[in-house]
Amino acid sequence: MTTRVDAIVVGGGIHGCSTALHLCLRGLKPVLIEKDYAGRHASGVNAGGVRQLARHVAEIPLSNRSMDIWERIADLVDDDCGFESHGQVLVAEDDGELAACRIRVDDLNARGFVHEELMDAAELRRLVPAVAETCPGGVVSRRDGAANPARTTTAFRRKAERLGALVREGEPARNVRKDAGLWRVDVGTETFEAPILVNAAGAWAGRIAAALGEPVPVETVAPMLMITSRVPHFIDPVVILRGRKLSFKQFANGTVLIGGGHLATPDQDRNETILDWRKLSESARTVFDLFPVMRGATIVRAWAGIEAKTRDDLPVFGPSARHDGLYHQFGFSLHGFQLGPGAGAVMAEIIVDGGTQTRVAELGIGRFQLP
């Protein structure tokens, strides 16, 4: 049975769900196809950081656009998504790192971006009293925070469905092809056809792009996270480091999430990851050094989500360079969660209006084409 829809969105992560929702808001009827369930992979199991801080300048416009949505997320998806805004803080561990922070903030200001502010030691200590006293300062982005990633992704999926999107979970998109001007995709015993195809399949998106003749230098990665048992409240903002790989957040219930991008070994075909405890041990050592208050905490669980990382650590976002009606939205390289709400809105503008006011040109797939 073939069902005609306005758009086919492949991938039920935060990006696919957000794009499906925004297409619905623009009056289109999309189908959202997810081989497992919405939020099963990176979108549901990441650290939940809602961060404008320390982004590559090419994706700051998309990040800022997204933050405007995050601040009224419940209006959009009828769920607060667990979003809390206590800021994110980047800690410099020595004067050299602080000097680099200063250069960064000056550069952003010169480009007209003002969300990152340089902090001295006193302001750092005020925001993060538990940090080691040797740290000379850092950068703060005050609107930042964190949300519950699985709840967020599910909220986008549910709202899209309520607004008329068809949702197919538990079956992969197969035989992606274009016939007579329409994209066709098989899902279980069904076939969908539409003039628009959005490739938002996360770690699996590179395969789709390659099969359609647009290979991208993308690898499958699985950043690891671990969480502690409850400890007394000691920190509000999310903390990241300038020099070492660490991100660090305490939830309202007292548990502390420790991440930072150390990688597990993914097995993409089996939806499995093998954790690398040597690298998790490095994270533990960093926390041990910087937050003496955490030394007695207990690690209760560690995990990793599978996603795609590009060669230049920037997403592939925008129209295909090869096919009409094909749009790419993947390769968010360990930092795509915060971008999801805005990216869906921008993608819907690109699809429906043929363009967007938000500057995303540097993220196009064309940058990987051979000269």
Added chain:
Amino acid sequence: MSPGAPSGASPSTAPKRDQYDVVVIGAGPAGLAAAATTAEAGLSTLLLDENAGPGGQVWRAIASTPVKARDTLGTDFWAGAALVEAVAASGAEVIQRATVWSLDKSLDVGLSVAGGSTFVKAGRVILATGALERPFPIPGWTLPGVMTAGAAQTMLKSSGLVPDGKTVIAGQGPLLWLLAAQVLRLGGRIDRILDTTERKNWLAALPHAFAFLTSPYFAKGLAMMREVRAKVPVVSGVTELAAEGDGRLARVVYTAGGKRETVAAELLLLHQGVVPNVNLAMAAGIEHRWDDVQLCWSPVIDPTGATSVAGIAIAGDGAGIGGAGAAVFRGRIAARAAIEALAPDAAAKIEPMSGLQAALARATRGRAFLDTLFRPAKQFRIPSGDTIVCRCEEVTAKDILDSVAIGATGPNQLKAYRRTGMGPCQGRLCGLTVTELMAEARGKSPEEIGYYRLRAPVKPISLGELAALPKTEDSVKAVVRG
């Protein structure tokens, strides 16, 4: 203990080597039997056990219990001593109080001893992690004064402690009667036994009765039940059960034969049978299936205990509940398979697989009768309303049904809504209940609903300990290679 060291030598606190032919996890009946067998065959063997001494649950404190009168704990208990001596003489290295917190497909075993963690590499792993008590979620089961029968038995065996206040035991199964007998023999107090065995189970179990009547369980079980019934009032056919009290247990309310009764109690011991402890096996990526008779997850294994992960076998109750007698033979069978793979010449000298399999069949005779008779009733597995399901996060049955109503499809999605299974118990106390509750709410089978995705650390470890993990070149390679 070093190879050949006499029993009683000072215990090891860290593995002596980086890698072993065989690492056995758990020193209950299956693990002791497996380790003795592989070590006697000349394979370097490391036996890791979480308790202070060997024995597991059945033979807990076999080497140290203050209860010396042999009849009190029963002859089955003392049968463990010979196996403990065999391990000591076998040359196996034994580490007590060792918590295994990580195991993966590359057969790297992460263990914690005396506040320090390390990894060892195994040629083969035999999991003998035994059983857990099935969750028994009734209204009020989180009140102080309510505990599991297994916890009471642990105190009895390791410290000689027995109840002396008003005590009620509720539930069903062989262990419940064994505990009652042991408590009474030690002079402890039991005021009433509330038997929740469903009457219809007797009929269902009938086809298996002949095997049971000719099994070792029958005579012993009957004698034990007679002994208990002579001293304690037993209420059969209990269909509803609740613990009540203001801040701590004061009374137990139950319904039997359609009649509601209340009994004053300071201690309520709950027991609804045991299920395989599958956490480490699941975290290692081993395939499991839902067992519709025993109503639990069991690993998928072949007749030698081999699993879907190459090199990892499971023996004993962790492979499916079979009891201590069967566990010993399953341990030997898994050990023999390891010897056949790693040292075929040595295998020729030990009992052939066919003999071990025959002994296992004898030891499991009568099991089907017990499994059918003591299949727990639905109302004692699948709670409703305000009854707590997840104790760590205080999530009720109603909370879970509400989450299902707004789209949670399985235990892993439920975590996002309610944090079930994400507390310190890592799902041990709520996992089965959550699976069955969601299966019923969604009209699906437990197999379709699935279980929590379990990950290391399988037991919590301290951040300081993880930070201190040694950084040797060899172990770095061992992990990266995986």
